[in-house]
Amino acid sequence: MRRSDQLPIELRPAGLYCPAGDFYVDPWRPVERAVITHAHADHARSGHVHYLCAAAAADVMRARLGDIRLQTLDYGEPLVVGRARVSLHPAGHVLGSAQVSIEIDGHRTVLSGDYKLQADPTCAPFEPQRCDLFVTESTFGLPIYRWPDSATVIDQIRNWWHDNAAAGRASLVFVYAFGKAQRLLASLADGPGPVVCHGAVEALNRVYRAGGVTLPPTRAVDDGIDRAALQRALVLAPPSAAGSPWLKRFAPYADAFASGWMQVRGQRRRRALDRGFVLSDHADWPALLQAIDATGAETLRVTHGHVAVMVRWLHEQGLDAGAFETAYGEQPGGDG
């Protein structure tokens, strides 16, 4: 067994670094070579010289970061970088999200990035990887976070949309523009009215469609949708649109937020929204434990989220657990 100070991954000011391959994974400061797990803004930042990501993520990466020097790998395809053998494996989080596997002299490290185990029609499902060191996220690393079945939540949203349409008001759902919005869209075809997307959401829809993900037809507000149709519409907008004049045209509407944070009543009430739907692109507590267990790893490092809780819990299970203080989003404002 390796001692902690000899881990093949170390924390540096710019991010998590692999000395054997001289590259970073999801660095938060500009570096020479960055392997990116997925295109959410807190994991994929601009300013690096060379990028490496999963082939399925390439379009989103370019849409978000512009003209970058990007190399891609198919899931499972190996690449030798220095002394390290790198491969990417589906993380089930959003389109193109990957776990990063790094093999050095028969020792395997896997960095999870963000991941979930629930089914998602818009991305490849999470594939558990056996490894010696597993670096896991812990966004929802508390036992209070246990997701209801996603089909149940989708039904709740659909029923709510139908009720609102019957009452003559639009259904406005705040969702993260990249990932959650498309997951909802793909699950909510054939509702009582049109689906209208905020520009930030529609931009990502185009990338998903171009990448071969089937999404139901959506409309933009400037399509000239008549008022009657608007009152039956499902409107998807990013949380940043809250309070913006863009929403004015949909009045009267009922509003909701779809996120794992909605599991706790206080979070729902604080937002003063009509509804909170518990739908997350992250693993809940049981899924985190299940994923960790499936790796068979004896050494664990925990990143963003409830780091201290996860570390202590794993430690009490007899595992070598520690923390990496990363700069990824972890508060209720982050992607949930």
Place this chain on the structure above:
Amino acid sequence: MKRFAALFHALDAANGSRHKQQALLAYLAAAPAEDAATACWLLAGGRPLRPVAAPVMRAAAQTAADLPDWLFDECYERVGDLAETIALLLPAPAPGDDLGLRRMLVGHIMPLRELSRDDQAAGLRALWRQIDGDSMLVVNKLITGAFRVGLSRQGVVRALASHSALAPERISQRLTGLLASRQPPGADDWYGLTAAGDDGDTDALPCPFFLAHPLTGEPAPRLGPAGDWLAEWKWDGMRGQLVRRGGVSHLWSRGGELVSDRFPELLAMAAMLPPELRIDGEIIVWPADAERPLPFNVLQRRINLKQVGRKLLAEAPACFVAYDLLGIDGEDLRRQPLASRRQRLEALLATCEDPRLRLSEAIASDDWNALVEAREAARSRGAEGLMLKRRDSAYGEGRSRSQARGDWWKWKLSPMSVDAVLVHALRGHGRRAGLFTDYGFALWDRPVSRPDAALVGFAKAYSGLDDAEIRRIDSFIRRNTVERFGPVRTVRPELVMEIGFDAVAPSRRHKSGLAVRFPRILRIRDDKRADQANTLAELRALMPAEPG
């Protein structure tokens, strides 16, 4: 239990009192009688004795969830509520029989109280295994007692009144009887609560209040000789009616709410009065040795609290200022002239020396000049102005139709004021940056009884509140925003404030057709609902009469 859990979640999610009313009405229509009774009892504030102490419950939950101490604490800290933490942590149970609300409470929750601590823990774990996920939170809240859904007792009364087509006052009185018990009411109580007809010997409903018109301009010569009028101070308190029936006292607000529980000292005082009695008066905070009453915001603390502590009772002692004797010993005095009612009121109070009951002072009124002077002095006495009541008038109902022949006038000091509904809000600057400090207010465009009545904006105001009040309003606005136009928020029309101003004049630029000068917030009227706010016509009536 599922039905009540669904009601709980609907009330929890509903924004605005109308949606809450609808949810409760739907529940009352569908639920079995005993559950409907128990639901109303719970929502109006009824509670069983706490069946299990919090530490016992916490320990049982930790065992059931199979978590170490520290992790349970982390979760509790994150959630902030024990009942909810437990609901989130326990494994999803296999749903058993769906017991009704009352059977759950009486058959499963309340008996826990009689058990030893160990048996309580086992009993809780057994209970948790058989309730479904949606009911879990509600059942836990019934056990911890932290059961709040943002529906007032008066909200329950309104729903019950509408469900049973009875007067809210009657419902309120009957509900009070049920709430006195720690035992959840059953089916018989439900039939009693909603039965048509009066309550015989125990009937103690208030009679309609007689209301005054605002007097603007000079009283003379319009009102004739000053000697025709009884002049009294107009107090800034809460109008109330003290009803004694069969020796039992009931204190009613003008809004038809039974407020007896909130003023225990007034009930104690009333016990010395004749057993059959009806007095119209004003509830204000007035310490025994003080020359003048304390301002309205002190009374408001009493109104807002359902349970009054000893400290508050000492700091804010209530007093009933008696205006009028409406009935005594079974005799209805309302048709008699005010002068003779007043004589009998004076005689009655002469026998009673209790600082909690004061006779409303009659101000010498030989000529109008003396009264004009008295009115100017009102503020220094803690009053808002004068009340003028025609000495030979009967006690009417509501506001008399014709203003020209008004028998009761309220002759307030300026500023003029109306009760208006908060409808818009804007963020402030500087020290109060980020908080909503600038407000838009609206009045009704026609009597609220009309189905097409709508609120029309009439003034913006921002001064007059202290920091604590601003924070409170700010949080109300955040919770009740219905729409956002750039920086402006549209707020659910629920909060009433009294808006003072110096003058009102016709205006073509304003949608309301009226412009007020120097509008400012005088106080928050938590005691009023939006449908009790003033109308534009009432604002217009404050304008000086047109010449000719």
